[in-house]
Amino acid sequence: MNRKEYADFLVPNIQHDTEYYEKKYPKRNLKEGAIVVRVAPSPTGFVHFGTLFQGQVNHNLAKNSGGVFMLRIEDTDQKREVENGISEIIEAFRFYNITYDEGPISKTEEKGNYGPYTQSKRKDIYGAYVKSLIEKDLAYPSFITEEELENLRHEQEVSKSRIGYYGRFATDRNLPMEEVIQKIKNGEKYVIRLKSPGNFDHKITFYDLVKGKVEMPENDIDHVILKGDGLPTYHFAHVIDDHLMHTTHITRGDEWLSSLPIHIQMHEMLGFEVPQYAHIAPIMKEEDGKRRKISKRKDPEANVFEFKKQGIPIEAVKEYLMTLSNSNFEAWFEEDETKEIDHFPITFEKMNVAGALFDMEKIINLSKNFIARLTAEEFFQRILNWAEEYDTNFANILKKEKQDAIRILNIERGGIKPRKDYSSYSDVHKNIWYIFDEEFHPKKEEYEFDKITDPEEIKIILKTYLEKYYNEEDTQDVWFDKIKQMTQTLGYAANMKEYKQNPEKYKGNVADISTVIRVAATSKKQTPNLYDILQILGKERIQKRFAKWM
RNA sequence: GACCCGUUGGUGAAGCGGUUUAACACGCCGCCCUCUCAAGGCGGUAGUUUCAUGGGUUCAAAUCCCAUACGGGCCA
Numbered sequence: 299m300n301r302k303e304y305a306d307f308l309v310p311n312i313q314h315d316t317e318y319y320e321k322k323y324p325k326r327n328l329k330e331g332a333i334v335v336r337v338a339p340s341p342t343g344f345v346h347f348g349t350l351f352q353g354q355v356n357h358n359l360a361k362n363s364g365g366v367f368m369l370r371i372e373d374t375d376q377k378r379e380v381e382n383g384i385s386e387i388i389e390a391f392r393f394y395n396i397t398y399d400e401g402p403i404s405k406t407e408e409k410g411n412y413g414p415y416t417q418s419k420r421k422d423i424y425g426a427y428v429k430s431l432i433e434k435d436l437a438y439p440s441f442i443t444e445e446e447l448e449n450l451r452h453e454q455e456v457s458k459s460r461i462g463y464y465g466r467f468a469t470d471r472n473l474p475m476e477e478v479i480q481k482i483k484n485g486e487k488y489v490i491r492l493k494s495p496g497n498f499d500h501k502i503t504f505y506d507l508v509k510g511k512v513e514m515p516e517n518d519i520d521h522v523i524l525k526g527d528g529l530p531t532y533h534f535a536h537v538i539d540d541h542l543m544h545t546t547h548i549t550r551g552d553e554w555l556s557s558l559p560i561h562i563q564m565h566e567m568l569g570f571e572v573p574q575y576a577h578i579a580p581i582m583k584e585e586d587g588k589r590r591k592i593s594k595r596k597d598p599e600a601n602v603f604e605f606k607k608q609g610i611p612i613e614a615v616k617e618y619l620m621t622l623s624n625s626n627f628e629a630w631f632e633e634d635e636t637k638e639i640d641h642f643p644i645t646f647e648k649m650n651v652a653g654a655l656f657d658m659e660k661i662i663n664l665s666k667n668f669i670a671r672l673t674a675e676e677f678f679q680r681i682l683n684w685a686e687e688y689d690t691n692f693a694n695i696l697k698k699e700k701q702d703a704i705r706i707l708n709i710e711r712g713g714i715k716p717r718k719d720y721s722s723y724s725d726v727h728k729n730i731w732y733i734f735d736e737e738f739h740p741k742k743e744e745y746e747f748d749k750i751t752d753p754e755e756i757k758i759i760l761k762t763y764l765e766k767y768y769n770e771e772d773t774q775d776v777w778f779d780k781i782k783q784m785t786q787t788l789g790y791a792a793n794m795k796e797y798k799q800n801p802e803k804y805k806g807n808v809a810d811i812s813t814v815i816r817v818a819a820t821s822k823k824q825t826p827n828l829y830d831i832l833q834i835l836g837k838e839r840i841q842k843r844f845a846k847w848m
Numbered sequence: 849g850a851c852c853c854g855u856u857g858g859u860g861a862a863g864c865g866g867u868u869u870a871a872c873a874c875g876c877c878g879c880c881c882u883c884u885c886a887a888g889g890c891g892g893u894a895g896u897u898u899c900a901u902g903g904g905u906u907c908a909a910a911u912c913c914c915a916u917a918c919g920g921g922c923c924a
Contacts, residue, residue, distance in 0.1 A: 447924080448924085450924095451924050454849095454924085455849070455924090458849075458850095459850095460849090460850055460923090461849080461850075461923060461924045462850095462923065462924070498851095509852095509853065509854090512852075512853080513852090514851070514852065515850095515851070515852095519923080551921095552852095552853070552854095552920090552921070553920090553921055553922070554921095554922090555852065555853065555921075555922080556852050556853085556921070556922040556923075557922075557923090558852095577853085579853090579854085579920095580920085580921090582920085584859095589919065589920070590919095590920075591920080591921085621860070621861095621873085622860075625860065625861050625862075625872090625873085626861095626862085626872095628872085628873065629872075629873090650861075651853075651854065652853085652855070652919095652920085653854085653920075654859085654860060654861090655859060656859095657860065657875090659859075659874060659875060660859075660860065660873085660874050660875085662874095663873090664874090666886095670886095670887085710886075710887075714888095715887055715888050716886095716887070717885090717886050717887055718886060718887060719885070719886045719887080748884085778883080781883075782883095785883095794882070807883090809882085809883050809884065810883090811883080812883035812884070813883075815883090816883080816884065817884095822884090822885095823884060823885085824884050824885040824886090825884070825885070826884090826885070826886070827883085827884095827885095827886095828883060828884075829883090
């Protein structure tokens, strides 16, 4: 058996060779400086906030350089794979409106000429390259079992050696061909390992776009490149995929920084050009005074659909992502109104090397600001979309009472200093329910009367107001003048300053009177501008609501 | 245990050897405006013999170097 036949024997049923694939995926024809990036999630559960973060960052990097942004599914760990994992990823990118140029677009379809973009569909490709390494004696089959590896580890711990399958510990490294063939014919299971030429005592230096200069020992461990199930390990798949897809910049979590020597080594052994690397700090969470990466398993809020459920506009989430990536984002974004999140020129240099703590307060703030800039109609539509999925009862009311809803949402909206009282779509219902008759049936004890609670006094105020002062046609100024007049007539202070100077001279003040009217009309002591609320309610509803107290 | 990365107020951070009495934003607090709330205005909070700690280099260090501590990661 020559080496070629040997490779065929070890990795059987491979249709094509490396030459075929090199031709199939030619160099991309892009302008100078174009960045080709990918986000490469695993379908192992819900879509993580960090995936979205990387997606948005990569999207901007590619778009602003005239490059390409790909989505690649890393599903080589079939044990951890979750049903619908892939569809969820696709849906997440769609929902957050992060569009990729290439990658899967449904369970069965994908776009782009450098696919397949799902690793489990690339077996033949990996096989071809594994074979090429075996042919050159740069990879070999290994029969070591998990148990034996465990023992080796123990042995190394005891003897205080570095842990791993390397050098003299890599006993399968020089197994004669005949022995290998015999073992396999006997049905022994094997994996393919890289025959690492590295020397741990040699340091290599490389430049990470985020971390800067990094120095590490060369890799000398014979890592597995092809597992028993015929699928590659992360290390190998990364190198092959990004080579064939012509990725120019590898952006990924900094947990991968320590495997960089392996990846660089693999590139060299395969004769590939080494791409640029950018190891991005993870998003952290504080728990019991300690920081840790937000995790899929422990932190349900890391699920990107949590924000959807909470009704946080995607724009707010994206703004937050950008702020985390480059802190000059906000300043840039606020320069003028034409700025779009997707056009933000993100840079590696401005990425922080340490992980940032996830800050819900900040997202809420961005959400408030974003919502405040919407028109009432836009806001209404977004609330409705949200409610149809998460609060159908409210959705029905919104559809029925669209005019009133828009009017109340429109109070003090627009202009340069809009109200900012809604922090999410889910926040709206509890803020405006009282305007709708369908929802407005509070019990008497639920009315939030404040300083004036005497039913007799309340009755007098409401009656006087309705009979002598209320006129639906009044403008806000006239309306408020009348409130003040009434206030004085009833022995209260119309002017707050005067009241503050001599509170003992009055029964109360104009705020107390307004509160009675407000509470009688809405049951709540805090609402937006009372005049607007009364205008929306209209005479009939006001009379009906006041009647309860008269 | 080996190797690697990090550490500026409660949070995100600016800072890249002298222009720093360490920007800006979020949060928090107070006052003003005011019919309540929100928004807005003003001020404060909070790192302030300080940039984790200790040494060093330098005329000069948050900024450069080394060590330690503590976080984080990775290998198994």
